[in-house]
Amino acid sequence: MDGNKDESEKCINIAKGCIASGHTEKAKKFLIKAQKLFPTKKAAELLESLERNTANGDAAGGDSDPKVRNRKYSQSKPSTEKEEIKVVHDYTPEQIAAVKRINGCKDVYEVLELTKEFSESDLKKAYRKLALQMHPDKNKAPGATEAFKAIGKAYSILSDKEKRRQYDLYGPEMQPSRLSRDDDFSQGYEGDISPEELFNMFFGGGFPSGNINRRHHAHSTRRQFYTYREPQQSESSLTLFFQLAPILLLVVLSLLSSFLVSDAVFSLQRTDKYVMEMKTSNLKVPYYVKEDFKPEFKSDLRRIERAVEDEYIGQLRSNCFRERNYKENLMWRARNYGDAKLYQRAMDMATPSCDNLQKVYS
Secondary structure (H helix, E strand, C coil): CHHHHHHHHHHHHHHHHHHHHCHHHHHHHHHHHHHHHHCCCCHHHHHHHHHHHHHHHHHHHCCCCCHHHHHHHHCCHHHHHHHHEEEEEEEEHHHHHHHHHCCCCHHHHHHCCCCCCCCHHHHHHHHHHHHHHHHHCCCCCCCHEEEEEEEHHHHHHCCCCCHHHHHHHHCCCCCCCCCCCCCCHHHHCCCCHHHHHHHHHHHHCCCCCCCHHHHHHHHHHHHHHHHHCCCCCHHHHHHHHHHHHHHHHHHHHHHHHHHCCCCCCCCCCCCCCCCEEEEECCCCCCEECCCCCCHHHHHHHHHHHHHHHHHHHHHHHHHHHHHHHHHHHHHHHHHHCCHHHHHHHHHHHCCCHHHHHHHHCC
């Protein structure tokens, strides 16, 4: 609604200019449009005044002659009319200023307007605010796509501890041996996911995917081609070995663990191995054990039940966090889009894991 209010105010200002130059019919059109966008008392009074003056003029015979009206309309400049309509339908000066600010930044903290002591909630709040403002489907200002991509890359760096550490250590270019200090930070870092994918992760696909992914893919292709042509053949084998070494080590350890580690004593879900249902004596949490459980582990039953309840509560906490996070994101989207139905649906959304966790502590 705030966007419609700004557009309505612009139409009123254009109508005032038309009134001053004698183009009353044109002024009426802009005032009617202003009322459709965002009804205001000022537009209604101007429109009523124009209607009254037109009625008085018709009664006096001033503008009743079609030739007189044609002479008035012939004085208007077509180019001026096109420019005025473009201002109404294109973008606002505030949007241009915001795009220029972001595209002129050389530091990711500056892009998101954060200090180095920011919290995780500050980072998410800053990204949500700027991503909604700069999304090209909402912001038509020149350079909005580049600004939107810069916001996504800034979040990708600051949300990852290792990338943020490297950024703080090496500066905006991330690779000091290959790039000069005059380069933009976005040239020294390529995000793991596209800005559009990151946006959809936050807002659940609030905007349709446009040309951003295609342009991002083209940019990535050019970047890969440039990397391919760098003279790194002498280091490629050693680099590949170091990259694959952790993976090979994990594979070997997993194979060894499959032989050395025995099966778990219990399971919170029924399976082919864990068929006998039992309940803890304290919280009455159901769990499942093997058929030979009682004769083998009866003396250690209390310790096992504590482990069952700890794992059960841990699962409830994890599920409760996801349920609340999804519900809060849905409510946040509803407030930003002014969607009353979506907000009510978010308010009515159940959080069963949180309810069960509350019962445990009550």
